[in-house]
Amino acid sequence: MHKTLWKITKTGPGLHEVLEFEGNMLLNAGIARLLDKGIGEAGDAYTNGNSYIGVGDSSTAAAAAQTGLQAASNKAWAAMNSTYPSRADQTITFQSTFASGEANFAWAELSVGLANDDSGANLNRKVQAMGTKTVGTAWTVDCAITLS
Numbered sequence: 636m637h638k639t640l641w642k643i644t645k646t647g648p649g650l651h652e653v654l655e656f657e658g659n660m661l662l663n664a665g666i667a668r669l670l671d672k673g674i675g676e677a678g679d680a681y682t683n684g685n686s687y688i689g690v691g692d693s694s695t696a697a698a699a700a701q702t703g704l705q706a707a708s709n710k711a712w713a714a715m716n717s718t719y720p721s722r723a724d725q726t727i728t729f730q731s732t733f734a735s736g737e738a739n740f741a742w743a744e745l746s747v748g749l750a751n752d753d754s755g756a757n758l759n760r761k762v763q764a765m766g767t768k769t770v771g772t773a774w775t776v777d778c779a780i781t782l783s
Contacts, residue, residue, distance in 0.1 A: 637661060640779045641745060643765055647735075647772035656763055659745070659778075660697035665758030668749070679749050681720055681729075681758065687712040688731035688776050689746045689753075690738050697744075697760045703753025704746050704760070711738035712751040716775075726781040733774045741767045747778055 639659040645652040672680050679685050691706030704710045713731035720729045729747050742765035749755030759780070768774050 638781045642777040644775045659759045659761035662757050663699050664756040668756040683715045686715050687751050690742050691744045692741050694743045703757045709740040728779040730777045
């Protein structure tokens with residue numbers, strides 16, 4: 636069983652808003668990657684140097700067989716912030732920041748992946764209306780996944 640908590644902290648001139656919501660769909664490719672690493676198979680792990688959070692504007696429902704974001708063009712990926720991903724007990728947390736000039740469009744989907752595009756093993760996908768990011772704002776995304 637897993638539980639996912641997403642948090643988006645929106646900052647900018649006159650703006651400080653925190654949006655929190657639960658849930659997401661673990662994707663088959665991400666599950667396979669986690670299991671492979673658990674038995675010592677080769678391949679990249681979800682580390683600071685190769686993990687990214689992606690955002691897009693597609694509201695297509697999440698499905699386990701998807702391999703990344705579903706947006707046709709409005710999508711962007713941000714590298715992990717320093718010290719992320721991190722683990723405490725059974726929870727792993729990923730965190731990325733989208734700066735002023737990045738991902739300025741309506742956000743409707745999120746994913747954690749192993750590349751700065753849809754080519755890496757995407758761990759999960761969440762579909763949720765999150766608002767429209769604009770120039771001059773920075774949005775920090777946290778994704779905390781707890782396994783039990």
